[in-house]
Amino acid sequence: MKKNLYWIIVGIIIIAFSGIYAVVNKNISIYDKKIDTTNYVSYPISAENEISQTFISPEDKINGINVKMGVVGNQNNKKIAYKLNDENGKTVASGEATLEKLKSGKFFYMRFDPVENCKGKEYTFVISVEECEPTEQIVIYATPEVDNDKTLKVNENKVDSTMVLRVVNHRFDFETFFVTAIFLIYVVGFISWLSKVFK
Incomplete structure (x- = not known):
């Protein structure tokens, strides 16, 4: 009876921990990930310029956008504004960010308040340069x-490319839950086996 109770408690703990751990920022790419990064093209934008990408939302909720970016020059003293417009041109989310923490050539996360009921709808994500030295630029990568x-x-x-952009949805991810649960079951099983061996 005690043994059964022990395994029930262990099972509940595994499920609870896996469930908590599985609530993640899920990134869904709108670009073709099969295209090699060596074939990416770059679009430099300077002060008071902007770049925009229209896409169909693959997720029901959008918490932010990840874009592959870089800089020409010093990344300090650079500021961008961003917004998400719906198919009617109405701004449904917006924000600003400085680029001190940007790792050039990596994805840069731009967060905003959650936008609901998005799946299958058309949106346009716009990035504009607010502050940038005249001789320097911000680089946006595309496929x-x-x-x-x-x-x-x-x-x-209009240019014949697609921004290297990922839609971010903070939600429960079953794949993460499943992998975490399997890992924890393996660890518990291994420890249980060791305890029997050295008992």
Whole structure:
């Protein structure tokens, strides 16, 4: 009876811990991940310029956007503004960020208040440069692909590329839950086996 109770408690702890751990920032790419990074193209934008990407939301909720970015020059004293517009051009989320923590060539997370009921709807994510030295630029990376559902514009000029952009949804992820639970079951089973061996 005590042994059964022990395993029930262990099972509850595993499920609870896995459930908590599985609530993550889920990143869903809108670009073709099969394209090699060596084929990426870069679009430099300077002060008072902007770049925008239209896409169909793959998620029901959007908590933020991850974009692969870099800088030409010093990343300090640089500031961007960003916004998410719906299909009618209405701004549904916005924010500002400085780039001190940007690791050039890596993804930069731009958070905002959650936007609900997004799946299957068209949105446009706009990045504009607020502060940047005249001789320096902010670089946005893109893949050389053409998709009718996605439109990339640099200063309102359409280009045949797709921004290296990920939609971020802070939610429960079953895959993370499953992997974590299996790992914990393995650890508990291994410790139980060791205790029997050295008993």
